[in-house]
Amino acid sequence: MSSPKTIRWGILATGGIAQTFTKDLLVDPTTRGVTNVKHTVVAAASSSSKTRAEQFLKDTGSPSDAKAYGSYDELVKDANIDIIYIATPHSHHYQNAMLCLEAGKNVLCEKAFTVNAAQTRALAAKAKEKDLFLMEAVWTRYFPLSIYVRDLITSGRIGPVARVFADNSMASNPEETWSDGKNRMVNPDLAGGALLDLGIYSLTWVFQTLYHTQPVDTRQPPKVLAALKSYGQTGSADEATTILLTFPRPAEAGGDAHAIATTSLRIATAPGGKDDVPGIRIQGPKGEIQVFPPAFRPTRTRLVLKDGTVEDKQWPLPGPGKGSGWYNGFGGSLQSEGEGQGMFWEADEAATALVEGKKEGKYEGLAESILIMEVMDEARKQGGLVYPDKIETTEYPVQL
Numbered sequence: 534m535s536s537p538k539t540i541r542w543g544i545l546a547t548g549g550i551a552q553t554f555t556k557d558l559l560v561d562p563t564t565r566g567v568t569n570v571k572h573t574v575v576a577a578a579s580s581s582s583k584t585r586a587e588q589f590l591k592d593t594g595s596p597s598d599a600k601a602y603g604s605y606d607e608l609v610k611d612a613n614i615d616i617i618y619i620a621t622p623h624s625h626h627y628q629n630a631m632l633c634l635e636a637g638k639n640v641l642c643e644k645a646f647t648v649n650a651a652q653t654r655a656l657a658a659k660a661k662e663k664d665l666f667l668m669e670a671v672w673t674r675y676f677p678l679s680i681y682v683r684d685l686i687t688s689g690r691i692g693p694v695a696r697v698f699a700d701n702s703m704a705s706n707p708e709e710t711w712s713d714g715k716n717r718m719v720n721p722d723l724a725g726g727a728l729l730d731l732g733i734y735s736l737t738w739v740f741q742t743l744y745h746t747q748p749v750d751t752r753q754p755p756k757v758l759a760a761l762k763s764y765g766q767t768g769s770a771d772e773a774t775t776i777l778l779t780f781p782r783p784a785e786a787g788g789d790a791h792a793i794a795t796t797s798l799r800i801a802t803a804p805g806g807k808d809d810v811p812g813i814r815i816q817g818p819k820g821e822i823q824v825f826p827p828a829f830r831p832t833r834t835r836l837v838l839k840d841g842t843v844e845d846k847q848w849p850l851p852g853p854g855k856g857s858g859w860y861n862g863f864g865g866s867l868q869s870e871g872e873g874q875g876m877f878w879e880a881d882e883a884a885t886a887l888v889e890g891k892k893e894g895k896y897e898g899l900a901e902s903i904l905i906m907e908v909m910d911e912a913r914k915q916g917g918l919v920y921p922d923k924i925e926t927t928e929y930p931v932q933l
């Protein structure tokens with residue numbers, strides 16, 4: 534067996550998810566059975582100050598010789614970096630990813646990939662031109678739980694999927710939690726709102742069950758009908774969005790399939806924090822697959838078949854981890870001792886792709902990321918949600 538290749542990561546931004554991701558990155562891959570790659574952190578950059586980057590490296594337990602930079606421009610010039618993880622708000626992904634790609638760096642960029650599909654298309658074209666790896670960091674796709682669900686579908690256990698309900702909603706009180714309207718969750722200047730932050734996971738479940746499980750040459754884009762509710766205080770960020778999708782299917786494959794993807798900042802998927810409500814239901818003629826919340830980091834599934842079979846499965850996250858805690862965008866952090874957080878699987882995928890010379894992620898390539906961005910564009914169009922020009926543009930560079 535050949536020894537694992539160590540991939541050298543640079544971290545762009547030092548906020549909440551950057552911390553969680555970096556701690557996960559440093560969990561020993563063999564604790565989850567991964568032996569082909571290892572990860573190390575060689576640099577981190579903060580747009581605020583070098584001191585902040587230094588503190589970040591300390592807090593995350595990064596190697597003591599990792600470099601701290603006080604600007605993203607310096608980071609992308611570091612010749613020691615194999616790949617950069619981008620963890621800025623959605624508004625900044627396009628400019629940040631372009632900066633990395635122009636400098637010849639491979640990129641793993643947080644979700645939502647960009648503000649709109651045109652920006653993702655431009656990034657994909659730039660990555661192709663420069664022969665670089667580019668992937669949207671939709672971590673949920675790389676969970677063994679997700680692989681199991683997709684396998685259940687392709688093996689025909691529930692028959693052709695006919696309908697999917699997918700919700701990812703958070704019971705927040707936006708007026709209290711983000712009272713000044715500046716937080717990235719509600720701030721239109723940072724492309725805030727439910728759809729791009731949370732709704733993308735509802736769409737992830739719809740696409741990975743109804744689209745990604747189809748043979749590549751038969752996959753067709755869905756028709757989209759959407760309703761969007763604005764968040765009162767900031768006007769142009771959505772508080773809730775509901776999308777009805779129709780995926781065209783030939784009669785022999787069960788005919789058209791429907792999906793309802795919902796998201797809300799205010800309403801809960803599971804009221805009172807109860808986790809016994811399946812936020813995701815994937816239905817076919819022979820039964821259904823249920824996935825329990827949270828949709829972005831699920832650890833429990835149930836298969837219910839018409840013949841009375843019920844198969845419950847727990848998907849504990851492997852450890853030992855470093856007590857990084859599950860970070861949520863609401864500023865909270867729940868400690869879950871002895872576990873990683875599940876962000877390492879997407880990192881393993883990116884690292885493996887680099888080793889194998891691949892330019893896209895295995896379970897969500899760029900074409901699928903673009904299509905999902907198109908669905909979100911269409912939902913925003915029907916709901917009248919437009920962000921400021923400077924963050925919708927494909928111009929580069931633009932100072933934000």
Ligand SMILES: NC(=O)C1=CN([C@@H]2O[C@H](COP(=O)(O)OP(=O)(O)OC[C@H]3O[C@@H](n4cnc5c(N)ncnc54)[C@H](OP(=O)(O)O)[C@@H]3O)[C@@H](O)[C@H]2O)C=CC1
Nearest residue numbers: 546547548549550579580581620621622623643644645862
């Ligand atoms: N996969 C997941 O589970 C999660 C993913 N996310 C995604 O990660 C991204 C970042 O979210 P999160 O970490 O919660 O955000 P935070 O606000 O905690 O951090 C964002 C960081 O981006 C940098 N930044 C650069 N410009 C700005 C700006 N104008 N305003 C605010 N921050 C700026 C800052 O780092 P610095 O000062 O160091 O440059 C800041 O700390 C988003 O795309 C979000 O959707 C978020 C939570 C969970």
Ligand SMILES: O=C1OC[C@@H](O)[C@H](O)[C@H]1O
Nearest residue numbers: 730731829860861862863
């Ligand atoms: O990606 C995410 O998943 C967890 C949520 O709490 C967070 O807001 C979001 O950005």
